[in-house]
Each structure stands twice: as structure tokens, then as C-alpha cells.
Amino acid sequence: MTDTLTRPRQPSTTDPAGHRRAGLPVIVAVVLVAAAAIFPALSDYSTTYLFAYILIIALLGLSLHLLMGLMGVFSLGQAALFGTGAYAAVVVTEDLGLDGAIGFVLVAAVGAVLGLLMGAVTLRVTDLYLALTTLAVGYIFENVVRNSDWLGGPQGRSGFSIMFFGRSLDDPRLLCWIGLGALTLFLAVIASMRRSKIGRAFMATRESPMAARSIGVDARRYKLLGFTIAGAFSAVAGGLYSAWSLVVDPSVYSIDLTLSVLAIAIVGGLRSAPGILVVAAALTYFRNSAGDFGVSDYVLLVYGSLIVLSLRFLPLGLGGLASSPAVVRLVGRSGRRGRGGAA
Amino acid sequence: MAVTAVAATLALALAGCSGDDGGTDGDTFKFAVVAEKTGAYADYGLQLEAGVKAAVEDINASGDYDLEFEPVVYDCQSDKSICVQSARDAVNADGLPAVIGPIVSVDILPTAEVTERAKVPHLVMAVLNQITDDYDNTFRFSTQSDRSNQTVVDYVKAKLQPGETVAIVNATTDFGKGGAAQQKEQLAEVDIEPVAEIAHDPDQADYTPLVTQLKQADPTYVLLSDSNPADIAKLLRQSKELGLQSQWIGADASGTIDLAGDAAEGYMTVSPWFPNADNQELTDKLMAQGIDNPGWISAMAYDATLALAQAVQDGGTSSEEITKALESLSGFDGLARQGWTFSSDDRRGQESSQIANWNGQQYEIVWPES
Numbered sequence: 041m042t043d044t045l046t047r048p049r050q051p052s053t054t055d056p057a058g059h060r061r062a063g064l065p066v067i068v069a070v071v072l073v074a075a076a077a078i079f080p081a082l083s084d085y086s087t088t089y090l091f092a093y094i095l096i097i098a099l100l101g102l103s104l105h106l107l108m109g110l111m112g113v114f115s116l117g118q119a120a121l122f123g124t125g126a127y128a129a130v131v132v133t134e135d136l137g138l139d140g141a142i143g144f145v146l147v148a149a150v151g152a153v154l155g156l157l158m159g160a161v162t163l164r165v166t167d168l169y170l171a172l173t174t175l176a177v178g179y180i181f182e183n184v185v186r187n188s189d190w191l192g193g194p195q196g197r198s199g200f201s202i203m204f205f206g207r208s209l210d211d212p213r214l215l216c217w218i219g220l221g222a223l224t225l226f227l228a229v230i231a232s233m234r235r236s237k238i239g240r241a242f243m244a245t246r247e248s249p250m251a252a253r254s255i256g257v258d259a260r261r262y263k264l265l266g267f268t269i270a271g272a273f274s275a276v277a278g279g280l281y282s283a284w285s286l287v288v289d290p291s292v293y294s295i296d297l298t299l300s301v302l303a304i305a306i307v308g309g310l311r312s313a314p315g316i317l318v319v320a321a322a323l324t325y326f327r328n329s330a331g332d333f334g335v336s337d338y339v340l341l342v343y344g345s346l347i348v349l350s351l352r353f354l355p356l357g358l359g360g361l362a363s364s365p366a367v368v369r370l371v372g373r374s375g376r377r378g379r380g381g382a383a
Numbered sequence: 384m385a386v387t388a389v390a391a392t393l394a395l396a397l398a399g400c401s402g403d404d405g406g407t408d409g410d411t412f413k414f415a416v417v418a419e420k421t422g423a424y425a426d427y428g429l430q431l432e433a434g435v436k437a438a439v440e441d442i443n444a445s446g447d448y449d450l451e452f453e454p455v456v457y458d459c460q461s462d463k464s465i466c467v468q469s470a471r472d473a474v475n476a477d478g479l480p481a482v483i484g485p486i487v488s489v490d491i492l493p494t495a496e497v498t499e500r501a502k503v504p505h506l507v508m509a510v511l512n513q514i515t516d517d518y519d520n521t522f523r524f525s526t527q528s529d530r531s532n533q534t535v536v537d538y539v540k541a542k543l544q545p546g547e548t549v550a551i552v553n554a555t556t557d558f559g560k561g562g563a564a565q566q567k568e569q570l571a572e573v574d575i576e577p578v579a580e581i582a583h584d585p586d587q588a589d590y591t592p593l594v595t596q597l598k599q600a601d602p603t604y605v606l607l608s609d610s611n612p613a614d615i616a617k618l619l620r621q622s623k624e625l626g627l628q629s630q631w632i633g634a635d636a637s638g639t640i641d642l643a644g645d646a647a648e649g650y651m652t653v654s655p656w657f658p659n660a661d662n663q664e665l666t667d668k669l670m671a672q673g674i675d676n677p678g679w680i681s682a683m684a685y686d687a688t689l690a691l692a693q694a695v696q697d698g699g700t701s702s703e704e705i706t707k708a709l710e711s712l713s714g715f716d717g718l719a720r721q722g723w724t725f726s727s728d729d730r731r732g733q734e735s736s737q738i739a740n741w742n743g744q745q746y747e748i749v750w751p752e753s
Contacts, residue, residue, distance in 0.1 A: 085476040089468060194557035195513055198496055210500065285467050286496035291489060328465055331458035336421040339460065 080216035089212040095219030099277035103270040109310035112246030117174030123293035125278025140204035148272040155271015182293035196289025209283035312359020415473035422461025427486040433672035434684025470494035523732035524687035550579040550602035554609040562608030607633030616642035656682040657746040686717030
């Protein structure tokens with residue numbers, strides 16, 4: 041059972057060492073984000089383009105981390121939010137002529153509203169019924185889009201160019217930077233929420249909705265908030281995908297996308313953002329480069345095996361590895377040995 | 384948490400992949416082949432690759448060309464995202480001046496976006512009209528959908544006797560609905576009103592109600608718009624079991640004949656090319672590339688590669704020179720089809736398809752009549 045209600049430890053205000061410990065992660069984070077931002081400028085075209093795709097998938101994976109990992113809401117509706125974001129990006133930038141800097145804010149708003157609606161219609165259902173309801177929303181949207189001539193019908197929309205600050209997102213470096221910005225923002229939102237009342241309410245609701253309500257947590261309000269935030273970032277991921285793939289068609293609503301991102305989240309660890317990011321990068325790289333290794337016939341076999349092995353041996357996924365008793369014991373033992381040696 | 388997360392992304396991104404340098408290299412002309420070699424459409428992608436490789440072997444062995452030709456094959460795994468990435472790798476990273484493939488329309492459209500923006504000529508085999516309508520760098524080596532449907536309507540019009548009737552059956556897929564709409568419109572132009580129009584959802588286990596409806600309407604010809612071999616096979620089998628006497632005419636869906644077995648006997652198919660005794664030479668070349676049942680995709684890929692080689696020989700090795708040379712191609716005879724003609728205004732490929740009857744052993748061309 042995860043400890044959800046205990047307030048996170050705060051550094052002592054009178055302890056200078058505590059200040060240093062609290063500041064260090066921020067400095068490291070800034071350095072890493074800066075390094076990631078420099079990476080697209082230094083890498084070759086193919087790698088940069090693949091990195092952009094990894095960032096898009098990671099955004100979607102993090103939305104599952106928020107919904108399933110933090111809130112315990114089993115949603116299969118991410119494709120509906122992602123697909124709507126993909127179409128919305130084309131409409132606001134191509135049809136309305138807005139620059140992406142403003143357009144993507146609108147895309148996020150559309151995703152947030154849709155997420156809110158999805159949360160509202162699923163307030164009274166849980167577990168399997170909730171999963172099926174969110175999945176059904178995706179089917180409804182896919183059917184509406186497929187039969188909408190102004191959205192291109194079955195063939196979708198193509199021939200658009202999404203601009204950001206007057207520059208085309210055809211440039212994979214720019215796409216990477218925008219994606220990295222969105223991912224960093226999402227991580228910051230999740231990290232700050234985890235340390236706040238909202239995060240504790242999310243986790244309390246996840247562990248026991250009834251117990252959470254008994255201590256005054258309004259589970260419904262927090263569920264709507266979670267869906268809204270996940271919707272906004274899923275839609276942004278969809279918008280970036282439009283710029284990445286150059287064509288948007290009803291296949292963006294496909295269940296395949298949801299399932300592949302779900303696989304990433306399960307193997308990475310639904311409750312672990314770092315685990316999801318590592319696995320998103322590893323599996324997306326593997327999936328897109330499987331032909332180079334001559335294993336493209338076995339991609340689904342690998343995905344399936346990873347899920348089975350993960351559920352059997354690492355129920356909390358890769359991210360749970362660090363907190364698994366065996367690893368903790370191992371680390372503790374080596375730590376004691378190190379201190380003993382130094383003494 | 385945020386630190387670890389960002390570190391994780393960066394570390395894995397740094398472990399990314401790298402692409403090979405390509406393009407024209409000395410006496411070798413390299414071009415891209417983006418194909419669905421694995422995944423759901425692997426049958427089609429492998430046919431495409433076999434056609435290209437068979438042609439390249441013949442081109443290089445002929446001694447008629449100044450350059451050696453070498454296809455650089457990208458397996459896009461029947462996944463649209465990987466197809467678009469492969470096309471970007473081919474033209475933007477590897478700098479290849481021409482692209483052939485992929486096969487399936489949903490994969491072609493994003494790759495055509497890539498090649499059009501890079502101004503790279505793109506040779507395709509798919510039937511969707513939109514591909515050559517919307518992209519002025521594409522060259523179709525097949526017969527586009529409306530022209531294939533027109534071939535069927537021309538056949539029906541020529542054969543239909545007084546008192547005989549036509550029905551339309553289609554899958555409720557994009558391919559099926561689009562094909563049925565075109566056929567209905569083309570039949571109306573020759574004053575033929577279908578006696579029945581029946582749509583069916585794909586992947587049904589039982590088509591008995593549909594066949595029963597057809598028996599009641601009793602059409603002479605059933606025009607079928609369905610690209611799913613398993614569904615076509617089920618329709619043919621259940622029609623035979625229920626004693627439907629109508630003549631089915633449908634699209635060439637790879638694998639249908641094997642799946643339908645005896646029920647496929649008498650099934651008429653419309654396609655740009657059929658393997659038969661008259662074109663054994665090409666069939667043998669394609670089979671030598673490891674394809675057991677060569678179909679129109681491999682044959683069209685063979686002709687496309689021949690045409691690309693001719694364009695390189697005539698025009699040059701840059702994308703611009705190849706595009707101009709392809710637009711000037713007129714009456715070019717491939718081994719599968721003759722008279723490939725393109726211009727800057729018309730890149731739609733063949734004017735018409737062929738219709739063949741499966742007699743249980745091989746295809747017999749019944750239209751156009753020789």
C-alpha cells in the first residue's frame with residue numbers, strides 16, 4: 041500500500057544542508073532539460089525525427105501515468121483525446137490561420153474540455169465499465185470524423201503546414217523543442233501536483249475512494265481535474281503528431297495506439313514517470329528500428345512478452361524496480377559495505 | 384522524480400539510431416523502396432519488393448544502362464508512422480532521389496506528403512484516385528480505382544442481354560463504399576439500374592442473409608467492392624452452397640483464390656495484370672524472387688522499376704531530372720503492361736484494367752476481348 045496522505049518531507053528551514061539537497065534536483069533537472077534541448081541541434085536528421093516521435097509518445101504515456109498511475113482511473117480513451125488534438129491542430133493552424141504558439145493553446149483547451157466531458161460522463165462508472173465507456177468515446181469520435189467531409193472524411197486531411205513562431209514544424213528540431221517543452225511542462229505539473237494537496241487527493245482516491253470521501257476528499261472533482269489535465273496534454277501530443285506525420289486521418293483514433301501506449305505504461309510502471317519515459321523511448325526506438333535489426337516480424341511478440349514478464353515479475357513495472365525489496369536490500373548492503381570500507 | 388524522468392528521456396534519446404549515407408554513388412544509382420515487408424500488409428509489400436528486385440536484376444544484367452541500379456529497401460512494417468519515417472529517412476536523411484512504394488493507400492498518403500515537399504519523384508501502385516490527383520510528384524503504375532470500375536461497367540454493358548440485371552455488393556469499408564458509389568454512378572451513365580445494392584460489414588462469419596437477398600433479386604452479375612480476401616472467399620463459398628447462379632466480378636484481393644478453393648471457379652476479377660501462360664516469362668522472374676503466387680503488385684513494381692531506369696538513363700540522376708523524364712515517358716512498354724504514358728498533367732497510369740476468369744487452374748483474360 042502506498043502512503044498517500046502523509047505530507048511529503050520538507051527540508052528543514054534551519055538546515056543549510058537541507059537547502060542544498062532540495063536545490064540539487066532542480067539544478068540537475070535544468071541541466072538535463074538543457075542537454076535534451078541541445079540534443080536535436082547536434083544529432084542527425086533521422087535521430088532527431090525519431091526523438092520527436094518518442095517525445096509525442098512519452099506525452100501520451102505520461103497522461104496514462106496521471107490517470108491510471110496517480111488517480112487509479114483505467115481509461116482507454118486516450119486515442120479520442122489524441123485524435124481530436126491531431127484534427128484540432130490542423131483546423132486551428134490551417135483553417136483559422138493561427139500560429140502554433142497560439143493554436144496549440146487552443147488545442148490544449150479543446151483537449152481539456154473533451155477530457156472534462158469524458159470525465160463527466162464516466163463519473164458514475166468504475167473499473168471495466170469506465171474503460172469501456174472511454175473506449176466507446178473514441179469509437180464515436182472516429183465515426184464522426186470519418187463521416188465529416190470538412191475534416192477530409194476517410195482520407196483525412198493532408199497538405200497542411202503547421203507553423204510555430206512563423207517556422208514550419210516540418211523541421212524536426214523545432215518539433216523536438218516544442219515537444220520537449222510540452223513534456224517538461226507536463227512533468228512539472230505532475231511533480232508539483234504530487235507534492236500538493238491535489239496529488240495526495242489523487243492517490244487517496246486511487247487507494248480507496250470510499251476512505252478518501254470519508255476524510256472529505258471530493259473524489260469526483262479531482263477525477264474531473266485529472267481528466268482535464270490529461271486531455272489537454274494528450275491533445276497537444278495529437279497536435280504534434282499531425283505535424284510529425286504530415287497527414288491526419290481517422291486512424292489517429294485507433295485502439296492500436298491506445299494499446300501500444302498502455303503497453304509502454306505497464307512495462308514502464310504506471311506509477312512511475314521515469315519508468316514510462318525510459319520504456320517509451322526504448323520501445324518506440326525498437327518499434328521504429330526493428331527493420332534495421334531484422335526483427336520486425338517479432339515486434340508484437342516482444343511487446344507481448346514484455347507485458348507478460350513485467351506483470352509476472354515486476355508488477356510495478358520498470359519504475360517499481362528501484363523500490364523493489366530485492367533492489368533496496370542490494371543497495372543497502374552495498375552502501376553499508378562502502379561506508380565500512382571507508383571507515 | 385522530474386530529474387530522473389528527464390534523465391531517462393535524454394539517456395535513451397542519446398542512444399538513438401543513425402542512418403546510412405546514400406544517393407548516387409559513383410556508377411551506382413540508389414533509389415528508395417518503402418514497403419510493408421512485415422505486418423498486416425506483408426503479402427503486398429513482399430510482392431512490391433520482389434517486383435523491384437526482379438527488374439533490377441534484369442536492368443543490371445542487360446548492359447543497356449550507364450549505371451548500376453540498387454534499391455535501398457525500408458521495411459515500414461505496415462505502420463503508417465513508420466512508413467512516413469522511412470520516407471523521411473530515405474529522402475531527407477539518406478538523400479535518395481526517387482521513391483517506390485509503399486502499397487497501401489493509407490501508408491502512401493503521408494509518404495507522398497514527404498516526397499512532394501522534398502520534390503522527389505514517387506512511383507506508386509495503389510488505386511486510390513487521390514494519390515495522383517493531390518500530389519504532382521506521384522506516378523501511378525497501375526490502374527486507378529475509377530478506371531478499374533469503368534472496365535467492369537464496360538464489360539457488363541457489352542455482355543448484358545435484355546432481361547438480365549446487375550446488383551452491387553460492397554463492404555462498409557472506405558474501399559468498398561467508394562467503389563460501390565463509383566460503379567453506381569458509372570452504371571447510371573449507361574442507363575443500368577442495379578436491382579439490388581447490399582452493403583455488408585467486414586469480417587462477418589455468415590453471409591447467408593446477404594446471399595439470400597441476392598437469390599431473391601436474381602441478378603445476372605454481382606459487382607463486388609471488397610478488398611478483404613477472407614470475406615470474398617466466404618461470399619463465394621456460401622453463394623455456391625446456397626446455389627446462387629449469378630456471376631461475381633470483384634477486385635483482385637491477394638489470396639482469395641486459395642481461400643475460396645473450388646468456389647472460386649468462375650469468379651471474375653478485375654486487375655491491371657494476371658499471371659498466365661501468355662506472360663510466363665515475367666511470372667518466372669517474379670517467382671525467382673521467392674514469390675509463390677505473383678500478382679499485379681509485383682508485376683506493376685517490375686514495370687515501375689524499368690520506367691525509373693529509363694528515366695534515369697534519359698534524363699539524369701537528380702530528382703528534378705527524373706521527374707521531367709518520367710513526365711516525358713510516352714508509350715513505354717514494360718513487361719507487364721504496354722504503353723505507359725505520363726505527362727505533367729496526367730500521371731494516372733493505365734487507362735483500363737483487365738478482367739479474368741479463374742477456371743480452377745489459371746486466369747483466362749475475358750476483357751478486353753482479343
